[in-house]
Amino acid sequence: MNRILLICILLAGCFFETSAQYADLVLPGATQTSRYLSLLKNKRVGMMVNQTATIGNTHLVDSLLKLHVKIQKIFSPEHGFRGNAGHGEKVANSIDSATGIPIISLYGQHRKATAADLKDIDILVFDIQDVGTRFFTYISSLQELMESAAENKKTLIILDRPNPNGDYVDGPILDTAYRSFIGMQPIPIVHGMTVGEYARLLNGERWLSKGIQCDIKVIPCENYSHQTFYRVPIKPSPNLPNMAAINLYSSTCFFEGTVLSLGRGTDKPFQVYGSPLFPKQGFSFTPRASASNPNPVLKDQLCYGYDLSNVPETVPRKGRKIELKWLIDAYRIFPDKDKFFIPFFSKVAGNTQLQQQIVKGVSEADIRKSWEPGLAKFKVIRAKYLLY
Structure with missing residues (x-):
C-alpha cells in the first residue's frame, strides 16, 4: 500500500475511533519542556x-539532568520516590543511587517541606499522576507543598497530568470536622479535576493554611x-495496579x-x-503478606465475597457514579452488624452521616439525594478553575 495513503488512513482513524484511542495523543x-x-x-x-x-x-529527573537542569533534591510522597512502599508505610530520607541526588521523604518524619529543606532551592516542580479521588493522598501532598512554597516564597511549577476519573463528580462533601491526610478540604470523593486545576482551586478559594496563596505555574x-x-x-501506587x-x-x-x-x-x-x-x-x-502489603486485613484467612474486576463499572462510561450498592449489600449480608464498621470509616466517607444512613437502611437513591446540594455547590466552585 502507498505509504502516504496508509498514513492518511491511520490519521483518519484517529478522528473516528473511541476516546480510548484518542487518549494516546x-x-x-x-x-512540553519548551514551556x-x-x-x-x-x-x-x-x-x-x-x-x-x-x-x-x-x-523526568533523568530527562531534565540531560538538559542540564540543576536538580538540588527530590521530595517524595506516600509510597516513596520509586512507588514501592506499602500503604501508610513511613519512608525514610535517602540518596538516589542512580543520580546521587538527596531524596527528602515527605511521608516520613514530616509531611511538609521545612525552611531548612528549601533553603538551597530556588524553584519547585510537582509532577505526580493522581487518580481523582479525595482520599488518594497525592493531592494532600500537593497542598502541603504549596503551603511550604508560599511560606518560603518559592514558585511552584505543576506539570499537569490527565485525571483517569476526571469525567464525573460524585460523593458526599467532606465535613471538615473529619479532616485528615486522606481528606483535607470540603470536596466530594470524586472531584473531577486534574492536579493543576485543583491547585488553582486551593489558591482561588484561599483554602491553604491561613489563606495564603502560592505562586504557581501550571503547564x-x-x-x-x-x-x-x-x-x-x-x-x-502498589495497590492500584x-x-x-x-x-x-x-x-x-x-x-x-x-x-x-x-x-x-491479592492480585486484585x-x-x-x-x-x-x-x-x-x-x-x-x-489475602497474603507481601512487600507492599506486609499485614493485609484478614491475612491468611479464606474470604468469601465478590470479584468486581470484570463488571461494567471498571471502565469509563456516560453517567459514571460511585457505586454504593456493594457497600449496602455487604452490610446487609454481614452477620455481626455491630462490628461491620470501624472508626476509620468516618475519615474515608468524610462524615458520619453515610454510616448512619446505611445502618438505618436508607435507600441508595435517598442517600444520593442527600449529596445533591453539596455537589451542586461544589460544581459551581470547580467550574471557575477548570483548564480543560
Missing part, C-alpha cells in the same frame, strides 16, 4: 515526583478533555472503613471484597 505537561525549561535555567530545583513522573519511558496537558478516556501508563482498580477505587475504598478485606494482599486489590463470615459460596480469596 494526550501530552502531559512534563512532555518550562526557561523557568528552570540557572536555578536550583527541587522536585516532588515519584515513579509516574516520566517523559515517554524516561524518568497544562495537550489534547486532553474531561471526557478523554486516559489509560494511566504507570501504576500510581491496573485501570480496573483505578476506576473502582472511589467505590471500593469504602471497605477500608470496615472489617472486610478489599483485596490487599480494590477489585474484590469479602470476609470469612460471608456466605460460603461462589468467589473466594485469601
Whole structure:
C-alpha cells in the first residue's frame, strides 16, 4: 500500500475511533519542556515526583539532568520516590543511587517541606499522576507543598497530568470536622479535576493554611478533555495496579472503613471484597503478606465475597457514579452488624452521616439525594478553575 495513503488512513482513524484511542495523543505537561525549561535555567530545583513522573519511558529527573537542569533534591510522597512502599508505610530520607541526588521523604518524619529543606532551592516542580479521588493522598501532598512554597516564597511549577476519573463528580462533601491526610478540604470523593486545576482551586478559594496563596505555574496537558478516556501508563501506587482498580477505587475504598478485606494482599486489590463470615459460596480469596502489603486485613484467612474486576463499572462510561450498592449489600449480608464498621470509616466517607444512613437502611437513591446540594455547590466552585 502507498505509504502516504496508509498514513492518511491511520490519521483518519484517529478522528473516528473511541476516546480510548484518542487518549494516546494526550501530552502531559512534563512532555512540553519548551514551556518550562526557561523557568528552570540557572536555578536550583527541587522536585516532588515519584515513579509516574516520566517523559515517554524516561524518568523526568533523568530527562531534565540531560538538559542540564540543576536538580538540588527530590521530595517524595506516600509510597516513596520509586512507588514501592506499602500503604501508610513511613519512608525514610535517602540518596538516589542512580543520580546521587538527596531524596527528602515527605511521608516520613514530616509531611511538609521545612525552611531548612528549601533553603538551597530556588524553584519547585510537582509532577505526580493522581487518580481523582479525595482520599488518594497525592493531592494532600500537593497542598502541603504549596503551603511550604508560599511560606518560603518559592514558585511552584505543576506539570499537569490527565485525571483517569476526571469525567464525573460524585460523593458526599467532606465535613471538615473529619479532616485528615486522606481528606483535607470540603470536596466530594470524586472531584473531577486534574492536579493543576485543583491547585488553582486551593489558591482561588484561599483554602491553604491561613489563606495564603502560592505562586504557581501550571503547564497544562495537550489534547486532553474531561471526557478523554486516559489509560494511566504507570501504576500510581502498589495497590492500584491496573485501570480496573483505578476506576473502582472511589467505590471500593469504602471497605477500608470496615472489617472486610478489599483485596490487599491479592492480585486484585480494590477489585474484590469479602470476609470469612460471608456466605460460603461462589468467589473466594485469601489475602497474603507481601512487600507492599506486609499485614493485609484478614491475612491468611479464606474470604468469601465478590470479584468486581470484570463488571461494567471498571471502565469509563456516560453517567459514571460511585457505586454504593456493594457497600449496602455487604452490610446487609454481614452477620455481626455491630462490628461491620470501624472508626476509620468516618475519615474515608468524610462524615458520619453515610454510616448512619446505611445502618438505618436508607435507600441508595435517598442517600444520593442527600449529596445533591453539596455537589451542586461544589460544581459551581470547580467550574471557575477548570483548564480543560
